Amino acid sequence: MPLPPPLMLTTGPVTAYPEVLAAMARPVVYDTDPAFQGFYEGVVEKARAALRLSNPPVILQGEAILGIEAAAAGLIRRDDVVLNLVSGVYGKGFGGWASRHGREVIELAVPYDAAIDPAAVAEALRRRPDIAVVSVCHLDTPSGTINPLAEIGAVVARHGGYMIVDAVSSFGGMDVHPEEVDADIFCASPSKCLGGTPGLTLLGVSERAWARIADNPDAPRASFLSLLDWRHAWRRDRPFPVTPSIPEIYGLDAALERYAAEGPEAVWARHALTARAARAGVRALGLELWPRSEAIAAPTATVFKLPAGISDEALRDRMRDRFGVLVSLGRRETAGKVLRLGHMGPAAQPVFAVTAIAALGAALRSLGLPAAAEAGVAAALAVIAGPASPTDDIPSSKASLGGNAALL
Numbered sequence: 001m002p003l004p005p006p007l008m009l010t011t012g013p014v015t016a017y018p019e020v021l022a023a024m025a026r027p028v029v030y031d032t033d034p035a036f037q038g039f040y041e042g043v044v045e046k047a048r049a050a051l052r053l054s055n056p057p058v059i060l061q062g063e064a065i066l067g068i069e070a071a072a073a074g075l076i077r078r079d080d081v082v083l084n085l086v087s088g089v090y091g092k093g094f095g096g097w098a099s100r101h102g103r104e105v106i107e108l109a110v111p112y113d114a115a116i117d118p119a120a121v122a123e124a125l126r127r128r129p130d131i132a133v134v135s136v137c138h139l140d141t142p143s144g145t146i147n148p149l150a151e152i153g154a155v156v157a158r159h160g161g162y163m164i165v166d167a168v169s170s171f172g173g174m175d176v177h178p179e180e181v182d183a184d185i186f187c188a189s190p191s192k193c194l195g196g197t198p199g200l201t202l203l204g205v206s207e208r209a210w211a212r213i214a215d216n217p218d219a220p221r222a223s224f225l226s227l228l229d230w231r232h233a234w235r236r237d238r239p240f241p242v243t244p245s246i247p248e249i250y251g252l253d254a255a256l257e258r259y260a261a262e263g264p265e266a267v268w269a270r271h272a273l274t275a276r277a278a279r280a281g282v283r284a285l286g287l288e289l290w291p292r293s294e295a296i297a298a299p300t301a302t303v304f305k306l307p308a309g310i311s312d313e314a315l316r317d318r319m320r321d322r323f324g325v326l327v328s329l330g331r332r333e334t335a336g337k338v339l340r341l342g343h344m345g346p347a348a349q350p351v352f353a354v355t356a357i358a359a360l361g362a363a364l365r366s367l368g369l370p371a372a373a374e375a376g377v378a379a380a381l382a383v384i385a386g387p388a389s390p391t392d393d394i395p396s397s398k399a400s401l402g403g404n405a406a407l408l
């Protein structure tokens with residue numbers, strides 16, 4: 001096993017919190033031991049509270065893409081028309097699953113540095129009253145942009161449609177919850193902003209979506225894609241459809257505990273502040289952000305354009321090998337055009353933005369490119385050291401800095 005990079009500022013998976021890893025090392029118990037079944041019910045209750053749901057969420061036994069595929073397979077009926085909103089790679093990708101299960105997929109796309117306009121969604125629904133399902137990626141990570149989800153949800157709800165949301169890289173890092181945005185299926189992941197590991201999906205499913213899935217003759221059963229199989233798995237008096245990954249459930253429990261203990265608002269505040277510092281640093285270095293405007297820039301990933309004369313891999317490798325900071329490359333349409341600084345879970349520490357900008361500026365210079373490294377660092381630092389920094393009000397921020405000391 002090669003040594004891990006000293007600081008991992010990736011867009012997921014992220015370095016899990018130490019308490020998550022410690023929990024995962026506990027002995028594996030028999031899944032139908034009543035003690036474990038009771039524990040599992042407690043984990044689902046913690047997830048329900050974090051998601052602010054009025055019904056229990058479902059945990060599926062695979063990382064988030066499983067949940068997204070399961071949402072398509074369960075909710076979309078074979079005669080359905082689906083409106084797929086595309087502002088990036090993940091949104092685009094959902095169209096493939098939607099067309100596997102539905103009759104027709106209509107794509108409403110914007111350039112990958114822009115956000116979906118709710119008025120355009122309303123217009124698309126007006127033109128095609130037969131659209132039954134709308135799918136949207138809230139935060140398309142390869143673009144580092146966010147869509148106005150609550151407004152889109154309100155438009156879809158007025159139309160009477162069902163909305164599937166990929167909130168994998170936003171939930172836990174900002175204020176977004178399924179019922180507040182009228183989502184019918186809301187996919188979240190333990191391995192991004194919750195600081196867990198990549199092995200499970202969390203899904204919020206509305207009661208009307210459950211009714212539609214139960215009515216769908218093609219909804220999977222006896223399958224890892226089955227939402228119905230897992231619907232009641234949270235109940236301590238029900239056996240699991242298959243053995244769940246016990247260590248992953250331990251890890252999720254610890255991640256949810258930590259999220260509640262630190263306080264969601266405090267967690268979101270440190271994600272937002274880290275991203276703000278990173279954006280200020282990128283600009284002061286003389287680089288350009290990928291999102292068209294800061295208003296749509298994600299609080300959990302900062303995506304910037306590569307300067308001319310350097311490849312993404314050369315810059316990524318220099319940052320990692322010489323300066324100890326691992327960042328993410330672009331993906332598909334953004335591959336080769338951008339690099340991405342992740343601010344998710346344990347990596348969402350404002351001071352890490354300063355470190356990232358220092359590493360980026362130094363790497364550019366060492367590769368012979370101009371970079372205002374000192375100005376970049378100063379700009380990032382000015383954001384986090386400002387007198388009105390929101391983290392000044394976070395009582396538990398010291399605990400999270402302590403938890404991350406192992407990373408430095």
Ligand SMILES: *Cc1c(COP(=O)(O)O)cnc(C)c1O
Pocket residue numbers: 011012013063064065090137139140141166167168169
């Ligand atoms: C990380 C992520 C997923 C999970 O998919 P992987 O590509 O397997 O990591 C899904 N949606 C979004 C928006 C993500 O950022």
